Amino acid sequence: MLSRVADSLYWINRYVERAENLSRFVEVSEAMALDCPPGSAEPWQPLIDASGDRELFDALYPGGGPEQVVEFLVQAENNPSSIVNCIALARENARQIRDVITTEMWEQINGLYWTLLEGDSFWHQPPQEQLREIRRGCQLFYGITDATLSRDLSWQFSRLGRLIERADKTTRILDVKYFLLLPSPEEVGGVLDELQWISLLRTAGAYQMFRQSQQGVITPKAVAAFLLLDASFPRSVRYCLERIHETLLLVAASPVPGQPDALECLSGLTRARWSYTGIDELVAGGLHEAIDALQQDLNNLHELIHARYFVLPSLATSHDLACAPA
DSSP, X not given: OOHHHHHHHHHHHHHHHHHHHHHHHHHHHHHHHHHSOTTSOOSSHHHHHHHTOHHHHHHHSTTOOHHHHHHHHHTOTTOTTSHHHHHHHHXXXXXXXXXXXXXXXXXXXXXXXXXXXXXXXXXXXXXXXXXXXXXXXXXXXXXXXXXXXXTTHHHHHHHHHHHHHHHHHHHHHHHHHHHHOOOOGGGTTSHHHHHHHHHHHHHTTOHHHHHHHOOSOOOHHHHHHHHXXXXXXXXXXXHHHHHHXXXXXXXXXXXXXXXXXXXXXXXXXXXXXXXXXXXXXXXXXXXXXXXXXXXXXHHHHHHHHIIIIISOGGGTTOOOOTTOOX
């Protein structure tokens, strides 16, 4: 497979996954803002920290409020990671490799792009309807990809991009809650505290599956354990890391037995670290620090994947993409 084709497939799915995650983040925050008791902190600013774009947001919208947060994450032209820009970048990558992806995949991403670009009626809908339609459009793209694309290298690179982006966003939204939104001692277990943890689960599309696996009271430790260490939930960090490692082994052109390279070593060690640890150990060692280390590992994985598969060795020292991971 040509490096540019693999690169495009990888980034198409990272961009679509990013747009889908952001649409859910904003959709859940819209609903939570309506339920927050008067005088409580609104759930908007933490979204900027979860997206990793605090510096850019503060530069574009000094002192920005809820409306500016939504504009920044959904439509802002100056934000490379806004939903509209992510879909545009995914569509441009798809356009360049139309002979590799299926017609159905192209029609879906192209249709979603034009809906956002020229859909005056779309942007006049209530915000919740806009976000729900974007989310469903992204999920439909996943389904079409899985249903129509052969399970060859094209599909493997597509899955790889989706999984890395998904693991990154799951860790970011959890880290924001733990590090920035932990309530004061008197609020622990209160109505607002429980509401925030429920909204976190819904942000990750995990509320119903969490309730099926945990019948008791919603606690921070139980939520963190589910989102980080559950072996079967497809958005948990552990699940994503295990699938990333499997995919990289399948993609490897000619692995040398007993001599894993830097990419295989990092993916294997990261998978093992998060598959064979407990939530008590993570919390005792500092959950924020553990998540920070994982995000660095994900960034390093991306750089190693890029250097190995997407560019010639002489060009592998840099990668200037508008939507590179934070």
